[in-house]
Amino acid sequence: MSTQHKITTQKVNFKVFRFNADKDYLPYYENYDMEVTSEEVVLDILNRIKWDHDGSFSYRRSCRHGICGACAIKVNGRSTLACKESMNDMVDLFGSELVIEPLSKKRAVKDMIIDKADFWEKHDAVTPYLVADIDENPESENLISPEDADTLDEADLCIQCGACHYACPAVEINEDFFGPAAFASAYRFSADIRDNSVSRLKDVNEEKQGVWDCVKCFECAEACPKEINPIGKITKLHQMAFQEGIAKNNVAVRHAVGFKKSIAKNGVLDEGGLVLYSEGPAIVKHLPVAFRMFTKGKIVPPWGITKSQNLDEIQKLVKSSSTAKF
Amino acid sequence: MEKLRYALFTGCTAKQSTPEQMMSTMAVADKLGIELVELTEASCCGASHLQDYDDFLSLVLNARNIAYAEKHGLTMVTICNTCQLNTAMTKHRLDNDEKLKAKVNEKLAEVGLEYKGTSLVTHFLYAIIDDFGLDKLKEMVVTPLSQFNIAPFYGCHNIRPSELQNETHNSKENPYNPSSLDDLIIACGGATVDYEEKNKCCGFHVELQAPHTAAVLTGNAIAGAMDGNADWMVTPCPLCHLKLDTQTAHASEAIGREVELPVLHMQQMVGLALGCSPAELGLKHHLSKVDFV
Incomplete structure (x- = not known):
């Protein structure tokens, strides 16, 4: 059976971010109207801008096969690997006006090229390699079973393109925060049965820099061109902290644990009780807002909470299904 | 039906x-x-x-x-x-x-x-859109919200991860350019405000553990809506609502700019368009001023 493939063309207006840190005071956008074919990927458009319109236009590219991670940019705010993203899909998603920008505008050096120093520093900070005593003269291969390989959950597919890192709002605000790519890397090695690192899991559980400052927005899951789902790895790193007994007694950890306590007591959450358990004496800082909420009928006292019906079932399940300790 | x-x-x-x-x-x-x-x-x-x-x-x-x-x-x-x-x-x-x-x-x-x-x-947002239908809702509007610029705030956990979210409803949502809440605003007769933060995070989930990050996100969201000339914001998520409605003091301090807007639940917006009274919709339970009704 022969398959017919029809190539279609359409007009697209590209608004392209331009900036040269050596001579421009501010970035600006250049407009290019182009006929785009359904066969092209975003990288083809970058090439055509450079080859047909302006030779000074700069971007990173190398493998053209979604492996090297060099060509990650943003199209209409969406992180993407330019060599992998079909133009057709972009037009389907955003229409015929496309904004081409670097992954991080504030880190732009020249056009699409950014300074990724923070990305690599954070990558380095999570001990991104196996820490193991390797026999220098092994008698056989150091094999791991398919089941053990599965626990990596494809974290080893990361190509360090930076798409998730520069889509993460916490990275933008909190300069200490390691970010989703570094966490995916940390998980890749901490989940490896051959690994003996003691510091890595502790490092990624530190306040400010660690997983507890993740805002849970799922931007990283959406951005990753290799579908690694970095936030899933962040969740697993949280869980490993409890499994390894290194979870600290701090506000973030108590906040997670507090849900179980609340559910065991009421089925539903006791919102005030959760904040009190999480914060401890530091709850005083919330009192001004809490008072205003109270005057507006937005705070239910512990004795006013309507507990879940059939609470005994929930309590029984909390007892029988719990798998973690703190 | x-x-x-x-x-x-x-x-x-x-x-x-x-x-x-x-x-x-x-x-x-x-x-x-x-x-x-x-x-x-x-x-x-x-x-x-x-x-x-x-x-x-x-x-x-x-x-x-x-x-x-x-x-x-x-x-x-x-x-x-x-x-x-x-x-x-x-x-x-x-x-x-x-x-x-x-x-x-x-x-x-x-x-x-x-x-x-x-x-x-x-x-419920998608139940209204997919099952009830916006055309039918439009016919039932008695108080079109035509004098208002309304800023939709989608909330992360309704639009991401999109692969999972799009399993749960028929109307496909693009997480980078979502439309459901905009469509609901238009069905209620309002004008939608397009702004960069509409599909971004409000910071709710790190309110206790990373208060500065949380406050900046809240501040940016409200500021974006204000700069888009919004009269008020609307959200399908009570957690986003809580963050945007009750944490304006911290948010203003964090971004160095006074920010505040009324933040309605999408149900309140639909209720207003359908002729429900402010009392039925609980409009007195907001911290930010709701002074347009």
């Missing part, structure tokens, strides 16, 4: 810190002729935090909630984005992993319940 019936998973917030959301949900359902059977047996979904501590317990509890919707033979409707995400994610995992489902059901059997996977789980 046959009367629409759903099993309502209220979540915890609607019963505690956002009573106005519960009131307006019931008022709007009544106006639209939608029957909501409240799942009073449901527990907290774990709010995207419990699974960080105990993933299996979180699965069992969410499966139990869905099992009650299944008992009624109804689609579960959520009114909180985070409840929606946790519940839909549980459903997705159990429906795609027989072993895990069996493990969870072994626990549920202890209390005489079973998770079958027969009930859909969808947010």
Whole structure:
């Protein structure tokens, strides 16, 4: 059976971010109207801008096969690997006006090229390699079973393109925060049965820099061109902290644990009780807002909470299904 | 059209810190002729935090909630984005992993319940759009919100991860350019405000553990809506609502600019358009001034 493939063309207006840190005071956008074919990927458009319109236009590219991670940019705010993203899909998603920008505008050096120093520093900070005593003269291969390989959950597919890192709002605000790519890397090695690192899991559980400052927005899951789902790895790193007994007694950890306590007591959450358990004496800082909420009928006292019906079932399940300790 | 019936998973917030959301949900359902059977047996979904501590317990509890919707033979409707995400994610995992489902059901059997996977789980926003229909809603509008510029604030857990979210409703949502809430605003007669932060994070989930990050995100969101000339904001998520409505002082301090806007639940917006009174919609339960009604 022969398959017919029809190539279609359409007009697209590209608004392209331009900036040269050596001579421009501010970035600006250049407009290019182009006929785009359904066969092209975003990288083809970058090439055509450079080859047909302006030779000074700069971007990173190398493998053209979604492996090297060099060509990650943003199209209409969406992180993407330019060599992998079909133009057709972009037009389907955003229409015929496309904004081409670097992954991080504030880190732009020249056009699409950014300074990724923070990305690599954070990558380095999570001990991104196996820490193991390797026999220098092994008698056989150091094999791991398919089941053990599965626990990596494809974290080893990361190509360090930076798409998730520069889509993460916490990275933008909190300069200490390691970010989703570094966490995916940390998980890749901490989940490896051959690994003996003691510091890595502790490092990624530190306040400010660690997983507890993740805002849970799922931007990283959406951005990753290799579908690694970095936030899933962040969740697993949280869980490993409890499994390894290194979870600290701090506000973030108590906040997670507090849900179980609340559910065991009421089925539903006791919102005030959760904040009190999480914060401890530091709850005083919330009192001004809490008072205003109270005057507006937005705070239910512990004795006013309507507990879940059939609470005994929930309590029984909390007892029988719990798998973690703190 | 046959009367629409759903099993309502209220979540915890609607019963505690956002009573106005519960009131307006019931008022709007009544106006639209939608029957909501409240799942009073449901527990907290774990709010995207419990699974960080105990993933299996979180699965069992969410499966139990869905099992009650299944008992009624109804689609579960959520009114909180985070409840929606946790519940839909549980459903997705159990429906795609027989072993895990069996493990969870072994626990549920202890209390005489079973998770079958027969009930859909969808947010009320998409129930209105997919099942009720915006054309029909438009016909029922008695007070078009035509004098208002309304800034939609989608909330992460209704639009990401898009692959999972788009399993739960028919109208496809683009997480980078979502449209459902805009469509709802237009159906109510309002003008929508397009601004960069509409599909961004409000910071709610790190309010306690990373207060500065949380405050900047809140500040940026409200500032974006204000710069877009919004009269007010609207959201399908009570957690976003809480953050944007009650944390304006911290947010203003964090971004060095006074920010405040009325932030309505989507149910309140629809209620206003359908002619519900401010009292029915609980408009007095807001911290930010709601002075336009």
